[in-house]
Amino acid sequence: MNAAAPNPIGPIAVIGGTGPLGMGLALRWARAGETVILGSRDAGRAQQAAAAIQRAVGGEVNVSGMENAAACAAADILMLTVPFENQASLLKHLKPSITEGSILIDATVPLAASVGGRASRPLGIWQGSAAQQAAELVPKEVSVVAAFHNVSADLLGGDAALDCDVIVCSDDPDAGQLTRDLAAKIPGVRAIDGGKLENARIVEQITALLIGLNIRHKGHAGIRITGLPPQAYR
Amino acid sequence: MNAAAPNPIGPIAVIGGTGPLGMGLALRWARAGETVILGSRDAGRAQQAAAAIQRAVGGEVNVSGMENAAACAAADILMLTVPFENQASLLKHLKPSITEGSILIDATVPLAASVGGRASRPLGIWQGSAAQQAAELVPKEVSVVAAFHNVSADLLGGDAALDCDVIVCSDDPDAGQLTRDLAAKIPGVRAIDGGKLENARIVEQITALLIGLNIRHKGHAGIRITGLPPQAYR
Numbered sequence A, B: 001m002n003a004a005a006p007n008p009i010g011p012i013a014v015i016g017g018t019g020p021l022g023m024g025l026a027l028r029w030a031r032a033g034e035t036v037i038l039g040s041r042d043a044g045r046a047q048q049a050a051a052a053i054q055r056a057v058g059g060e061v062n063v064s065g066m067e068n069a070a071a072c073a074a075a076d077i078l079m080l081t082v083p084f085e086n087q088a089s090l091l092k093h094l095k096p097s098i099t100e101g102s103i104l105i106d107a108t109v110p111l112a113a114s115v116g117g118r119a120s121r122p123l124g125i126w127q128g129s130a131a132q133q134a135a136e137l138v139p140k141e142v143s144v145v146a147a148f149h150n151v152s153a154d155l156l157g158g159d160a161a162l163d164c165d166v167i168v169c170s171d172d173p174d175a176g177q178l179t180r181d182l183a184a185k186i187p188g189v190r191a192i193d194g195g196k197l198e199n200a201r202i203v204e205q206i207t208a209l210l211i212g213l214n215i216r217h218k219g220h221a222g223i224r225i226t227g228l229p230p231q232a233y234r
Helices: A020-031 A043-057 A068-073 A084-097 A130-137 A173-183 A197-217 B020-031 B043-057 B068-073 B084-097 B130-137 B173-183 B197-217
Strands: A012-015 A036-040 A063-067 A077-080 A103-106 A143-146 A164-170 A189-193 A222-226 B012-015 B036-040 B063-067 B077-080 B103-106 B143-146 B164-170 B189-193 B222-226
Touching (some): A012 A020, A036 A043, A130 A197, A164 A173, A164 A197, A173 A189, A189 B197, A197 B197, B036 B043, B036 B068, B063 B068, B068 B084, B077 B084, B103 B130, B197 B222
Parallel strands (some): A012 A036, A012 A077, A077 A103, A164 A222, B012 B077, B164 B189
Antiparallel strands (some): A143 A164, B143 B164
16 A cells, blocks of 8 residues: 555446556556556456556555456446447446446547547437446446546556546536546546536547547647636546 | 737627627737727627727727628628527628638537527537538638637636637638637637637537536636647647
């Protein structure tokens, strides 16, 4: 356990956690002293990823790796970081393993790249957003939160503080607050209550815009919200 | 003429210019030494608004007021700042008055408020965005640019420097550059090339998200893009 860890919130299961966003979030939360369980289709791959995070953080850290469903069963906070084309099938696979009262934090962005199009264009989703699709696929008592769409995975995977805000949308105020507390554990990140889950429609699409900016301007774009009073953050 | 005015770009006709966004842009551009023609359905109202801007800027400023079609005919740069429900009918009315080679900068945001819904929810537009609808309604040789959606009209109408970025989308690179130059005349604003006009879909929707944040957190929200190299701006 990291000596500096204030008020751990986890354990957090990062489902589909061996991709860049999952690894980056796991790294930052492990550094903050959180217990993180990396999930992957392949348990061995999850364990290798966990070992890589342990090496990157150094010292004693609580990071382990498991098959996705086992990771899911081992935590009440589930962080979903998979490409949109895998979201629905994975949630159907996970459904029996999700424990009652769990919170699912969804960072899925429905990009046209999922169906052979461009990563700078969003797909239209019948439910309105990938997060609302997730809400339809999990057991009813699970609170779904949309967050972490607009954070650069590349920057998360590094050592420097970030320079961006995380807009958190949920119909469950407590789950939203917990997620904002988790976001604020990442140096340089401010968390903002973005209202109801339906607002994920816009937050998800912003990622497509940022990907376009990254392609055009060769960067790792994020967003900051300006013009709000200090108490709006977190 | 403002003594400090570097390289005037206008005249700029601000169509539907007596609302908060139009007045705010006109004020800031007049302060920067640009020639601004405020347009309104009612010429008298446009002249009153122009006089108010003259008083606010002080000194000698080039701001006048005309009926919308006359304003349109008097300038090659048209800044459209009307509620979405008036956009299509106004553009049909203006079409004969738009001079060849004009640039239309569209800041229209299609909000559900236009049809009795919430200002924090965007409407779905057949063409993809209000800007793309505008492009369908103007003469073919007119370049349409989408910009200024995410700037707080309230803050524009004040004296303080802003703290936000303007994302500019257009299929005409020269018109986009001109618009970014105009945006950069507003103190505190950075202009970013947001790519093709189709990307206005996302930029317009961001405004609905910001309106929701303003309602929830009592502010005047804007956005900054982070993580891009300095040359990405303007």
